[in-house]
Amino acid sequence: MLLMGVDIGGTKTACGRVRADGGRLSIEQSVMVPTFPEPNFEVSLRQVFAAIDQCWSGAVRAIGISAPGPLNPHAGMMLNPPNMPGWRDVSLARMAAERYDVPCVIENDANAAGLAEWRMGAARGCGIVLYLTISTGIGAGLIVDGKIFQGRHGLGAEAGHVSIDYRYPEPCKCGSRGCIEQLASGAALRRRGLRAEALSEDQLDEIALMLGAWLGSLVSLFDPDIIVVGGGMSNIGDPLFARLRRIVPLRTINPFAEEIPIVPAELGPEVGIYGGAAVALSHSDL
Numbered sequence: 213m214l215l216m217g218v219d220i221g222g223t224k225t226a227c228g229r230v231r232a233d234g235g236r237l238s239i240e241q242s243v244m245v246p247t248f249p250e251p252n253f254e255v256s257l258r259q260v261f262a263a264i265d266q267c268w269s270g271a272v273r274a275i276g277i278s279a280p281g282p283l284n285p286h287a288g289m290m291l292n293p294p295n296m297p298g299w300r301d302v303s304l305a306r307m308a309a310e311r312y313d314v315p316c317v318i319e320n321d322a323n324a325a326g327l328a329e330w331r332m333g334a335a336r337g338c339g340i341v342l343y344l345t346i347s348t349g350i351g352a353g354l355i356v357d358g359k360i361f362q363g364r365h366g367l368g369a370e371a372g373h374v375s376i377d378y379r380y381p382e383p384c385k386c387g388s389r390g391c392i393e394q395l396a397s398g399a400a401l402r403r404r405g406l407r408a409e410a411l412s413e414d415q416l417d418e419i420a421l422m423l424g425a426w427l428g429s430l431v432s433l434f435d436p437d438i439i440v441v442g443g444g445m446s447n448i449g450d451p452l453f454a455r456l457r458r459i460v461p462l463r464t465i466n467p468f469a470e471e472i473p474i475v476p477a478e479l480g481p482e483v484g485i486y487g488g489a490a491v492a493l494s495h496s497d498l
């Protein structure tokens with residue numbers, strides 16, 4: 213079966229025609245275009261459709277779109293993504309379905325990436341997958357028995373906005389204070405004049421302590437089978453992962469935390485295309 217996987221980001225959109233063969237996904241053709249999120253969504257939507265057009269085949273059965281949250285996957289609607297200010301209450305799934313005359317589903321990018329890692333990446337075959345992407349922002353997806361945990365409004369598992377410092381002086385863009393995204397994301401490092409690939413041992417210790425306290429709390433909440441970490445920060449590799457494996461068991465009530473693998477994501481820059489396709493594949497009504 214052929215699917216169209218689409219990965220809409222704040223600066224660029226990637227799109228791929230994906231073959232699903234017994235649950236295994238492979239990209240047949242892909243293209244990347246700039247998104248132009250401002251001043252209005254019509255301009256960037258044309259870019260998205262132009263990208264799909266380039267990869268289109270009449271044999272494509274469904275479209276799955278990975279997009280920045282917050283969005284409503286049930287209504288197929290993007291709500292008000294902070295990195296795409298021109299897109300507000302956009303019925304993206306309906307517009308794509310009408311244009312291409314196939315079913316279309318949309319999903320939060322971190323949830324879609326987590327589902328892709330479960331289907332064919334680092335979390336293959338795992339029951340409860342906690343997927344985290346740490347780059348400019350921090351996103352998360354919780355996959356339970358191959359299904360995305362969406363929550364009531366499709367806004368579930370936004371672990372990047374779990375606060376670990378209730379007295380933090382600056383408000384987060386979400387309105388809370390001390391969210392892990394404010395403290396340990398790529399943007400947080402840049403605000404301090406730091407870069408993930410050039411941290412001193414002391415700076416790495418500090419970042420790992422914040423991430424470890426946060427991950428320990430998530431382990432207490434979810435007792436996952438595996439924790440998969442993607443995004444630019446995961447490129448630090450062993451110096452970060454070794455610290456997290458040491459710290460997390462100290463910051464959770466879960467006595468099995470040492471046994472929970474904390475591993476880098478496997479799918480790389482095409483994870484959004486795979487994610488979109490995986491979401492399309494998981495909808496039984498397609």
Ligand SMILES: [Zn+2]
Nearest residue numbers: 373384386391
């Ligand atoms: Zn926040």
